[in-house]
Amino acid sequence: MVLLPTWMILAIPLLSFIINGLFVRRFSGHLAAKIGTIAIGFNFLFSLALAYYFFQSGELSTLEWHTEWLRFQSNLIIHIGVMIDPLSAMMLVVVNTISFFVHIYSLGYMHDDEGVGRFFSYLSLFTFSMLGLVVAPNLFQMYVFWELVGVSSFLLIGFYYTKPSAVSAAKKAFIVTRFADLGFLIGILLLGYLGLSVNQGQISSVYSPLDFLFLNNPDVGLQLASSGLLTTGLLLIFIGAAGKSALFPLHIWLPDAMEGPTPVSALIHAATMVVAGVYLVARLFPLFNLAPVALEVVSWVGLFTSLFAAVIACTQDDIKRVLAFSTLSQIGYMIFALGVASDLYPLGYTASLFHLFTHAFFKALLFLGAGSIIHAVHTNDVWQMGGLKKYMPITHITFLVAVLSISGIFPFSGFFSKDEILTAALESGHMTHYLVGLFVALLTSFYMGRIYFLTFWGQSRSHENASHHPHESTWVMTLPLVLLAILALSSGWLPFANYLWFAHKHDHHSLNMTVAFSGTLAAIIGLSSAWFLYSKNNFSKVQKIQTGMGQAYQIIKAKFYFDELYLFVTHKIVFNKIAGPIAWFDKKVVDGGVDLTGEMSQTFGQKLTLIQTGQVQNYIIWFIVGFITVLTLYYNTVL
Amino acid sequence: MNSHLLEWLIMSLFIFCVGIYGLLTRKSGVGLLISLELMINAGALNFISIHRFLYPAQVDAQVFVLFVIAIAAAEVLLALALFMLLIKKQQPVDITQLNHLKH
Numbered sequence: 153m154v155l156l157p158t159w160m161i162l163a164i165p166l167l168s169f170i171i172n173g174l175f176v177r178r179f180s181g182h183l184a185a186k187i188g189t190i191a192i193g194f195n196f197l198f199s200l201a202l203a204y205y206f207f208q209s210g211e212l213s214t215l216e217w218h219t220e221w222l223r224f225q226s227n228l229i230i231h232i233g234v235m236i237d238p239l240s241a242m243m244l245v246v247v248n249t250i251s252f253f254v255h256i257y258s259l260g261y262m263h264d265d266e267g268v269g270r271f272f273s274y275l276s277l278f279t280f281s282m283l284g285l286v287v288a289p290n291l292f293q294m295y296v297f298w299e300l301v302g303v304s305s306f307l308l309i310g311f312y313y314t315k316p317s318a319v320s321a322a323k324k325a326f327i328v329t330r331f332a333d334l335g336f337l338i339g340i341l342l343l344g345y346l347g348l349s350v351n352q353g354q355i356s357s358v359y360s361p362l363d364f365l366f367l368n369n370p371d372v373g374l375q376l377a378s379s380g381l382l383t384t385g386l387l388l389i390f391i392g393a394a395g396k397s398a399l400f401p402l403h404i405w406l407p408d409a410m411e412g413p414t415p416v417s418a419l420i421h422a423a424t425m426v427v428a429g430v431y432l433v434a435r436l437f438p439l440f441n442l443a444p445v446a447l448e449v450v451s452w453v454g455l456f457t458s459l460f461a462a463v464i465a466c467t468q469d470d471i472k473r474v475l476a477f478s479t480l481s482q483i484g485y486m487i488f489a490l491g492v493a494s495d496l497y498p499l500g501y502t503a504s505l506f507h508l509f510t511h512a513f514f515k516a517l518l519f520l521g522a523g524s525i526i527h528a529v530h531t532n533d534v535w536q537m538g539g540l541k542k543y544m545p546i547t548h549i550t551f552l553v554a555v556l557s558i559s560g561i562f563p564f565s566g567f568f569s570k571d572e573i574l575t576a577a578l579e580s581g582h583m584t585h586y587l588v589g590l591f592v593a594l595l596t597s598f599y600m601g602r603i604y605f606l607t608f609w610g611q612s613r614s615h616e617n618a619s620h621h622p623h624e625s626t627w628v629m630t631l632p633l634v635l636l637a638i639l640a641l642s643s644g645w646l647p648f649a650n651y652l653w654f655a656h657k658h659d660h661h662s663l664n665m666t667v668a669f670s671g672t673l674a675a676i677i678g679l680s681s682a683w684f685l686y687s688k689n690n691f692s693k694v695q696k697i698q699t700g701m702g703q704a705y706q707i708i709k710a711k712f713y714f715d716e717l718y719l720f721v722t723h724k725i726v727f728n729k730i731a732g733p734i735a736w737f738d739k740k741v742v743d744g745g746v747d748l749t750g751e752m753s754q755t756f757g758q759k760l761t762l763i764q765t766g767q768v769q770n771y772i773i774w775f776i777v778g779f780i781t782v783l784t785l786y787y788n789t790v791l
Numbered sequence: 792m793n794s795h796l797l798e799w800l801i802m803s804l805f806i807f808c809v810g811i812y813g814l815l816t817r818k819s820g821v822g823l824l825i826s827l828e829l830m831i832n833a834g835a836l837n838f839i840s841i842h843r844f845l846y847p848a849q850v851d852a853q854v855f856v857l858f859v860i861a862i863a864a865a866e867v868l869l870a871l872a873l874f875m876l877l878i879k880k881q882q883p884v885d886i887t888q889l890n891h892l893k894h
Binding site for chain 1: 811814815823886887889890891892893
């Protein structure tokens with residue numbers, strides 16, 4: 153193994169952020185954009201080299217570089233550093249690749265924006281935080297970067313800060329994820345406490361209780377499980393994961409987060425930040441494996457999210473919102489794949505991370521393609537698009553590749569990963585998961601087909617002047633599309649199971665014919681029904697179905713009124729019933745008490761100044777009275 | 792106790808009380824000084840009578856009295872200098888008006 157200075161992978165984007173954010177963007181936003189892109193390009197090459205050397209060596213041993221950060225006790229030391237194992241090496245490649253392509257794309261997309269320097273500084277900050285999260289060797293560092301990711305996501309969603317909807321979306325995303333992180337923090341404390349009590353028995357003197365290498369040690373895991381609190385701790389940590397990954401019922405922030413610039417949606421809300429939850433569960437999977445109840449919860453939450461979001465996605469009109477719900481659905485897929493895995497049937501673990509890997513490419517491609525379309529037609533509404541096939545050939549072809557990939561059509565990457573997830577569900581005996589998964593696959597191909605046909609086929613329904621034709625984007629925007637399309641085509645062929653597995657290495661998964669056949673059938677049914685309904689410019693059939701569904705359609709379209717429910721709970725119940733009285737108590741009792749002491753001493757002081765008259769003879773009286781008093785006391789006590 | 796000493800002490804106490812009375816009632820600064828001088832001299836008289844009747848062999852009291860007289864003279868000098876300044880500025884030496892330090 154060539155010794156690479158692995159910490160460089162964090163230092164490069166951090167430096168880029170500091171240089172761009174503090175200095176360069178003041179005088180030239182475009183220079184900042186170039187510096188940021190070159191820095192990430194270097195990081196991209198670096199991570200590829202790192203992954204190449206790492207997987208090339210064949211040993212797949214964990215490398216760790218760390219330094220002491222906080223020392224509480226001799227067996228409770230927090231390290232900060234970089235840990236490279238198969239999981240983080242894979243994530244490094246994904247994050248850096250997507251980030252690099254998004255940087256290139258943004259050179260074109262954000263070219264005319266005033267805040268281009270600010271945008272690229274934020275992108276560097278986000279990349280730094282995400283990479284720090286990925287390589288974290290312990291839960292504590294992960295938590296720090298986890299919050300940094302939340303902050304940079306907040307900044308990027310609220311990038312158009314003059315737009316009220318963007319500001320409120322940014323706040324919503326931050327508050328919802330922050331709320332979930334409370335669970336994460338308590339979980340960390342609980343696990344750290346348990347780990348410390350286990351470590352009293354001197355299992356390991358090298359690691360502190362929050363290190364992954366310590367927690368994932370089988371002996372430690374068994375001792376933690378015997379304490380009985382492991383399930384609680386893991387469920388608390390899963391709340392944090394669910395917040396970042398926007399799992400039901402904390403999913404509400406992700407659709408609104410689409411207010412940010414489209415490259416941001418591609419980077420953060422498709423490929424990197426939202427899979428942090430999946431990454432976290434995968435990171436702690438040896439522990440989850442020992443807590444079957446927690447794993448059961450994980451699988452059901454994932455399954456429900458994937459179904460719930462897929463149903464909503466079929467009714468949305470905003471192209472980015474459809475993609476957002478599609479992301480929710482696919483994340484749910486990954487999570488339930490983790491949930492059905494165990495040391496007996498470890499395929500789900502590999503399948504989940506494989507899907508994370510392929511999904512990153514085709515979903516980033518979908519978002520960037522959508523950005524290219526929005527750039528051309530100046531609207532997000534699919535009903536105002538149509539007929540873009542002949543104006544935007546490159547966007548069309550690459551988008552089609554992504555649609556086929558996410559639908560799970562054979563040679564494209566989504567087929568392999570989705571097939572592996574369904575096989576994992578079937579083989580581990582989770583029949584419900586398998587069937588619902590198949591149905592979600594059908595819905596996925598339906599709604600992806602829907603936006604594809606509505607956007608590219610039929611006639612233009614644009615409200616803009618008919619003589620103004622949309623045109624293809626510049627090469628800086630289409631180049632990442634083409635590269636991502638190549639990746640979306642090819643990444644499925646990677647022998648992923650040779651690199652990343654849990655418990656024991658299994659042979660590269662051979663296709664289970666039943667699953668492959670039914671999965672493909674579901675995809676074809678979905679796509680062809682979308683073609684049947686949406687490819688012509690005649691939507692009477694769609695109207696008929698919508699009216700036929702009646703009230704149910706409205707409820708789904710309103711996203712099951714979850715936003716309204718949360719608003720009701722927060723405004724009517726939390727604000728009025730809880731926050732209001734607390735605010736009253738704070739103002740009247742706490743502040744009042746502080747004010748009272750202040751006022752009392754002031755009044756007392758004012759009264760005290762009356763003694764000082766300025767009349768010498770008054771002072772003489774005081775002096776004499778005092779002298780006599782002291783003398784009397786002295787006489788009575790001492791003598 | 793020697794009856795003569797008691798008489799001297801009563802005498803000194805009387806002078807002291809006269810001094811206090813003057814200190815408390817006089818409005819004029821010079822009157823105040825005179826009262827103060829009475830009180831100081833009552834103290835000095837105390838010293839010297841105790842020396843005379845109880846410890847005639849020791850000279851401590853005489854030294855003390857000399858000091859008291861010297862310090863009282865310096866004090867009077869300072870106060871009179873202040874009063875002279877006030878008189879030069881055509882202001883009465885009325886201690887009820889002299890309350891500038893209050894503010």
